[in-house]
Amino acid sequence: MREPVDLRRQRILAAVQARGTARVRDLADELQVSVVTVRRDVEELTREGRLRRGHGVVRSTLPVPDAAPDAAAAAGDRVAVVVPVRHSYLNEALHGARTVLEEAGLRLALHLAPQAPGTERPLVERALADGAHGLLIAPRWRARAEEEADHEWLAALGVPTVLMERRPWRGSALHALDSVCSDHWYGAHLAVEHLVGLGHRRIVFATRHDSPTARSLRAAFAEIAEAHPLVEQWAWALVAPEAGADGPYSADETAELPALMRKVEATAVVLHGDVDALMIVQRLAEEAVRVPEDCSVVAYDDVVAGLGSPPLTAVSPPKTEVGRVAAELLLQRLSDASGGLPGRRVELLPRLTVRGSTDRPSLDRPAI
Incomplete structure (x- = not known):
């Protein structure tokens, strides 16, 4: 099924805003569409004032934190975010997290997990090797067995970690891991x-x-x-x-x-x-x-x-709020030098928006 144009453009916007700058070819690879399609979408987003174009690159119109003076300093201010590729729902959570982290002076390093089991682990390991000292993650977990396979290594990462829109099983290795999700x-x-x-x-x-x-x-x-x-x-x-x-x-x-x-x-x-x-x-x-x-x-x-x-x-x-609260929780964990904060689970309530697709049942409606 072809992805709606508005949804694809929203994902392009989220990816660029998360990084500040992105290459058109990289966006095409991540979204699994042609370079021509991405260029066309970028042109429209640029006309709307939501992106800026360069030679083969796209820049966010949002302010980007100043680069650290050296690689070591930059790594020390980096938080990794790992979410599934082609997952528009989590883009809004990403916006909320980015706002909080940048206001705190931290750099967000986005990693997109391909649509295959076990793809999050190498991304997390690479992010930690690059110097990330905190992690926000929403594993894809298509099946329960995939979730169970990730429990042990996620619980043993050794850096502050917050699950987004994922609720650990009771009694599992992740039971004490911080999490923020919708109810x-x-x-x-x-x-x-x-x-x-x-x-x-x-x-x-x-x-x-x-x-x-x-x-x-x-x-x-x-x-x-x-x-x-x-x-x-x-x-x-x-x-x-x-x-x-x-x-x-x-x-x-x-x-x-x-x-x-x-x-x-x-x-x-x-x-x-x-x-x-x-x-x-x-x-x-x-x-x-x-x-x-x-x-x-x-x-x-x-x-x-x-x-x-x-x-x-x-x-x-509350997609944006999930990201915002998860980032705030991660910041608190990063500043807790004594390690005395208990693990926390936060649930946020959805809301209903009534539009034109619901009404009272018709008494003379035809059989569906």
Whole structure:
């Protein structure tokens, strides 16, 4: 599936702003698109005043801290940030972290982990070898086994480390590691209560299943819907077959969403994340199902949900705040010479933005 232009440009902007300067060819390699595509995006962002162009390089319009007088001093002021490549959700967290770190006089070194298991570890080791003395990290962790494989080495890094949007298992080697994440149970609760409040009683939930967030959301939706006295019937499915790596799944869980919605007689659907939600709205339109007249849609992430037609009602995790609070937590840990601070877990509450994709169920709606 081709990535939306606005989403790709947002990722270019985040990458350049995180570093201050980036080569066009490097951006193309990281985003896995052509150099021509990146140049076209950069030209548009430059016209908007959000970037500055040079000969083969792109510069941020935001102020960049003065370089340290020598390499050793620069390394001493460096904090590494490791996030998955092609992950727009975490770009906003990156913005929040960068603001805090730069105000504290620290340099942020961004490392993008490719879409393959185990790619974070060599990046972290390289960052530490280059002199980074603190780490913010959001491992991809497509499956639980991948997460477990990272526990021991992450716990033994020997430098202050904060997990972003990742919640350590109870009793695991990472249990005492600092972490900042969104309360995705509360986000699921907001979505369900909004739809139930409009009168919807039959709801389909569709999420990815290739990240800790996706798995947390599935568990939250199941718990909330099963216990809710006004939800008459519900079902969960993968937003797309490739969105799950943990299988096996039942026939309903891998069903085409319109077919599952017909089976459940659903009047509403909640989808994680935005791009998948926008694609489903298009698919429903092809089958003459109108949103919100025939079916209400809630997206989860709110990165590009507001750009849809209609704009999608969406749960918005506090992405920028996650990065900001994680960076503040890391700064406190770096300044704790005695090592007396206890490990901390911080959860931030999402919010719901109501737009044009949700309404009361129509009494004379056609069968989906």
